[in-house]
Amino acid sequence: MNGRRVSRRTMVVGGGVAAALGAAALGLTLPRLFGRRYAPTPYDDLLAQLVDRDAAARVGAVVRAVEPNFNTKAAARELRQRFEQRNLAEVIDADIREGRVAEVSGWVLPESLAQLCALAAG
Amino acid sequence: MSAFIDARTIPSGTVLQPDLAIIGGGPAGISLALALAHTPLKIMLFESGGMDFDVKTQSLYAGKVSGISYLPLDASRMRYLGGSSNHWGGWCRPLDPIDFERRAWVPYSGWPFGIKEVEPYFKRAQALVEAGPWSYDASTNPMNAVAQPLALGDGGVYTSWFQFSKTRDSVLPTHFGDRYAEDLKRIANLKLFLHANATSLRLSDNAANLDHFDVATLNGRKFSVKAKTTVLALGAVENARLMLASRDIAAAGVGNANDLVGRFFADHPIPRDTATLVSFAGDIAGYYFNAYNLNGALLRPAFAPRDDFKRSNAVLGSLTTVESPIELDELGKAAVVSTALALGVDASNAKAFSIGCGLELQPDPERRLTLTGDHDALGMPRLKLSNRVSDSDFALYRLTMKELGRQLLAARSGMIRLNYKTRSEWVSALDWGDHHLGTTRMHADPKQGVVDANSRVHGMSNLYIAGSGVFPTYSASNPTMNLVALTLRLADHLKRGMR
Numbered sequence: 001m002n003g004r005r006v007s008r009r010t011m012v013v014g015g016g017v018a019a020a021l022g023a024a025a026l027g028l029t030l031p032r033l034f035g036r037r038y039a040p041t042p043y044d045d046l047l048a049q050l051v052d053r054d055a056a057a058r059v060g061a062v063v064r065a066v067e068p069n070f071n072t073k074a075a076a077r078e079l080r081q082r083f084e085q086r087n088l089a090e091v092i093d094a095d096i097r098e099g100r101v102a103e104v105s106g107w108v109l110p111e112s113l114a115q116l117c118a119l120a121a122g
Numbered sequence: 123m124s125a126f127i128d129a130r131t132i133p134s135g136t137v138l139q140p141d142l143a144i145i146g147g148g149p150a151g152i153s154l155a156l157a158l159a160h161t162p163l164k165i166m167l168f169e170s171g172g173m174d175f176d177v178k179t180q181s182l183y184a185g186k187v188s189g190i191s192y193l194p195l196d197a198s199r200m201r202y203l204g205g206s207s208n209h210w211g212g213w214c215r216p217l218d219p220i221d222f223e224r225r226a227w228v229p230y231s232g233w234p235f236g237i238k239e240v241e242p243y244f245k246r247a248q249a250l251v252e253a254g255p256w257s258y259d260a261s262t263n264p265m266n267a268v269a270q271p272l273a274l275g276d277g278g279v280y281t282s283w284f285q286f287s288k289t290r291d292s293v294l295p296t297h298f299g300d301r302y303a304e305d306l307k308r309i310a311n312l313k314l315f316l317h318a319n320a321t322s323l324r325l326s327d328n329a330a331n332l333d334h335f336d337v338a339t340l341n342g343r344k345f346s347v348k349a350k351t352t353v354l355a356l357g358a359v360e361n362a363r364l365m366l367a368s369r370d371i372a373a374a375g376v377g378n379a380n381d382l383v384g385r386f387f388a389d390h391p392i393p394r395d396t397a398t399l400v401s402f403a404g405d406i407a408g409y410y411f412n413a414y415n416l417n418g419a420l421l422r423p424a425f426a427p428r429d430d431f432k433r434s435n436a437v438l439g440s441l442t443t444v445e446s447p448i449e450l451d452e453l454g455k456a457a458v459v460s461t462a463l464a465l466g467v468d469a470s471n472a473k474a475f476s477i478g479c480g481l482e483l484q485p486d487p488e489r490r491l492t493l494t495g496d497h498d499a500l501g502m503p504r505l506k507l508s509n510r511v512s513d514s515d516f517a518l519y520r521l522t523m524k525e526l527g528r529q530l531l532a533a534r535s536g537m538i539r540l541n542y543k544t545r546s547e548w549v550s551a552l553d554w555g556d557h558h559l560g561t562t563r564m565h566a567d568p569k570q571g572v573v574d575a576n577s578r579v580h581g582m583s584n585l586y587i588a589g590s591g592v593f594p595t596y597s598a599s600n601p602t603m604n605l606v607a608l609t610l611r612l613a614d615h616l617k618r619g620m621r
Contacts, residue, residue, distance in 0.1 A: 051463040058456035092464050096275070096532045101524065106397075106539040107457040108527030113464050 043076050043119045049088040053120050056113075060121030062105045063114055075115045082112055124307055129168070129318035129339050136345040137334070140166040140313070142616065143349035145320045145335070145364075147171075148205020149602055150588035150609045151355035152298045152306065153250055157613035159309040163620060166347065167306075168318040168337060171202025173299060178340055182319065182498045183360070185505035189489075190549060192389075192509045198556040199357055203316065204299025206357060206556065207602065212287035212295025214253045215599040216244055216607075218439065220429040227436035230386070230485040231595045234566040234575035240607050247607035251287045252296045254419035258283050261421050268414060269407035271423060272399075275532025278431025278525045282441065286413050286420040287602070294420075320347075320356075321500050323368035323376045323585070332376075332585045338500045351584045351616065355609075358387070358558035358591030359505065362491050365562070365572075367503050377562070377572050377579040384491035384505075386563050388596045390480040390555035391511060393548055397477035397523050398539040399444060399530070400458050404471030410444040426598070427522045435525075437518045439482035439598035442526070450474045454539065467534050477523075477538075480555055482598040483515050491561055516548045557601045562587050563594040576615045577608070588612055 038053065050056045064070050082091045092110035095101065102114040109117075132138075142158065144151045147169030155167050171179045179202065185195035192198070200208040217237065224232030248256050261283050265271070271281050287295030306314055315337075322336040324346075334348040354361045362384040366375040377383055413420040425442040432438070450458065454474065462469030483489075489510050493503040520540055527538030542548045565571020568580035573592050579585040588609045590601040597604075 050460075052459055055456040055459040055463075058453060059460050062453060088464050089466055092531075096528055099528065101528050101531070103524070103540065104457065105453060106541055106543070107454070107461075108524055108531070108538045108540065109457065109461060110464070110531065113461060117460060 041119075041122065043072070046076060046079050046083065046116060047120055049083070050116060050120060056117040056120040057122070059104055059107070059109075059114070060117035060119065063118040064121050066105075067118075070118055072119060075119060079112060079115055079119075088112075088116075124313070126303075126307065126314045126316050129315040129337065130341045130343055132315075132339075132343055132345050134344045138166060138345065138347045139349070140164045140347070141350045142166070143168065143335070143347050143352045144355055145352065146205065146355035146357065146360070147203045147299065147314070148355060148357060148589070149207050149251075149298050149606055151353075152204070152302050153247075153606045153609045154353060154355060154588055154613055155306060155309065155312055155314070156250070156302065157610050158616065159312065161311060161617060161620065163311060163616075165312045166349070167312060167314045168320060168347070169203050169314065169316050170319045172316045173203055173303070175200070175202055175208070178499070179317075182500065182502070184498070185507065186494060187507045187509060189509040190511055191552065192507060192554060193556065195359065195505060195507060198554070199359065199558065202299065203303065204297045204301075207296065207298040209556070210287070210295050210297070210602060212253075213600040214248070214251060214285045214287055214603040215282070215441070216258060217597045217599050217604050218429060220432060221439065221595060221597040221599075225432075228438065228484055228595065230487075230570070233594055234564060240604070240611060243607035243610040244603075246610050247603050250296075250606050251603045252301070253285045253287045253603065255417060257416065257419040257421060258285060261416055261419065264416055265409065265414065265421060265423070268416070269409065272401060272406055272530070273533035273535040274526070274529040277529040277532065278428050278435065279425050279522060279529055280428055281423050282426040284413075284422045284424055284441070286422070288420055319500055320364055321502055322370070323364060325368075325371040325376065327371065329371050330581065331583050340499060349584075351586065351619070353586045353588050353612070355588040357589060358561045359491060361587055361589065361591050362561040363493070363502070363505050366491070366493050376585070377582065379581065380569050382563065382570075382572050384561050385487040386485050386560040386594075387489050387491055387507065387509075388483050388485065388559040390557050390596070390598065390600075391483065391515070392478060392480050392553045392555050393542070393551040394478060394553060395445075395476045395541055395551060396479050396519070397442075397541055398448065398450070398454070398474050399477050399536060400450070400472055400474045400538070401536045402458075402462055402467050402469045402472050402534065404473045406444065406473075406475070410475075411446070425526050427525070431522070431525065435521055437521050438484065438515070440479055440519050440522050441598045442477055442479040442523070445476045445478045448474050448476050457539070458537065461531070461537055465531070465534050479519065480598050480600070481515060481519050482596050484512060485560065485595060486510065486512065511552075513545055516542070516545070555600065557590065559590045559593045559596045559601060562591040564592040565594055577612045586612060586616075
């Protein structure tokens with residue numbers, strides 16, 4: 001193969017950016033996407049999977065409100081196991097395939113995404 | 123060609139003696155008369171109303187409702203020729219095979235026969251309700267060619283298809299009175315009486331036969347009908363009322379030795395806006411909202427649980443339709459953006475839609491009709507409906523919707539919000555299909571059913587019941603086409619009895 005080969009990771013990131021550009025129409029802006037800085041957290045390795053952390057935090061705030069005792073450490077531990085050698089798309093694919101869905105204010109979401117959102121809500 | 127007879131002109135004291143009396147001129151009664159046309163049977167059909175709506179006649183239906191909210195009993199049905207087809211929406215879909223089975227997770231479930239007993243009558247019933255060629259789920263591939271449906275991943279929910287009754291072109295639906303009046307007048311062996319109200323079933327002394335029944339008119343005429351065989355086709359509510367009110371020989375009422383008449387009343391709850399469906403791609407095919415005419419069949423899709431999903435998850439039948447576009451709130455937008463990004467899907471044109479549904483209820487003997495101390499203008503005791511829905515009926519539907527949400531995610535086509543969780547949320551959104559079902563249920567065992575597998579009242583030789591009141595379980599499918607099919611089956615049984 002020549003130097004034009006596109007790695008799997010590049011594909012994933014590229015896909016995420018394309019989706020983010022599309023998502024702009026639903027109210028999220030590019031400056032926020034590229035310009036926002038967040039305080040460090042113990043879960044930044046996981047939160048790096050999120051393309052739009054603000055939107056995720058909005059969803060996660062509902063998770064935290066419904067589950068005031070949400071165990072961030074346990075959730076992070078579980079997510080790290082799931083993310084071992086897999087990216088977000090692969091993890092939530094597995095969630096969907098295996099029926100691991102959560103309800104967040106009625107929205108049916110892949111369980112790992114709901115947990116990530118809850119971590120994003122800090 | 124003979125005109126209909128105005129029962130208000132029949133002298134009091136007259137005794138009419140047909141071979142077969144049909145009480146009730148709705149879809150069941152009219153279908154039965156049409157099916158028995160040109161047989162040797164001398165048939166008389168007795169309809170309470172005339173050809174049009176009349177307030178005094180309609181008010182004979184008035185009654186009480188207690189428990190969970192329900193439309194007044196004089197508003198949820200129609201009392202003139204054509205019966206409740208006069209306010210029918212025209213939705214048609216056949217019962218599913220599993221509807222006939224004894225389902226371990228559904229108390230009191232199980233018909234005395236399987237779908238194969240009814241299948242031979244479906245296409246004739248389809249013709250009577252004028253729903254076009256029999257297509258339903260066989261139209262999946264051609265409709266996919268018209269426009270792609272929302273993609274669903276593998277799972278327990280699939281896209282099923284309703285058809286619609288139509289009188290001509292897109293005029294909906296078939297009102298049996300208007301539509302078949304001239305056909306009925308052409309039947310030489312039929313006399314049809316309008317304004318004739320059956321007020322009491324009179325049994326023989328041993329209660330094993332119907333000896334005769336009384337008829338009264340609102341202008342004060344009273345006469346009787348002594349038929350060899352009688353079929354009650356008054357609708358599930360009024361059949362029970364007439365049987366419970368006829369107490370001169372059987373103190374508990376006709377066919378009610380086991381206290382079953384009036385019990386197991388059911389309808390299809392159709393709660394509004396049960397869910398929000400988001401299509402990531404935006405617009406969805408127009409046939410989700412407006413029925414599409416495919417070679418004469420008006421088709422509209424619905425999400426339905428597969429039979430194997432019902433079994434493995436112990437859920438009931440449901441039919442979920444996409445209703446109208448709606449706006450998402452901020453949380454909804456955030457949920458859509460987060461999910462679409464995670465899936466790597468472009469949601470820039472995403473649109474949201476409200477979801478409606480029709481639900482199957484679990485049979486419940488305490489959801490029932492009883493007589494009250496009030497009487498109507500003809501002296502008939504009025505009814506009270508004690509209505510209720512269990513929490514599990516709602517919870518089971520949520521399982522199906524959650525599975526639909528999972529399958530939309532799997533296909534990367536969209537997502538779902540379940541709008542109701544608490545009982546009060548469900549109840550406040552509740553409407554009903556006005557599909558009266560189950561008050562004279564069918565079962566081989568007289569202790570568990572009012573009629574046997576041939577729709578004959580247990581313990582009686584010459585009294586039958588037609589209509590959806592005999593359904594022991596209710597499916598989520600709309601009943602009209604199905605009850606017509608069952609009525610055609612009854613017609614064949616009665617024909618065999620003539621031999």
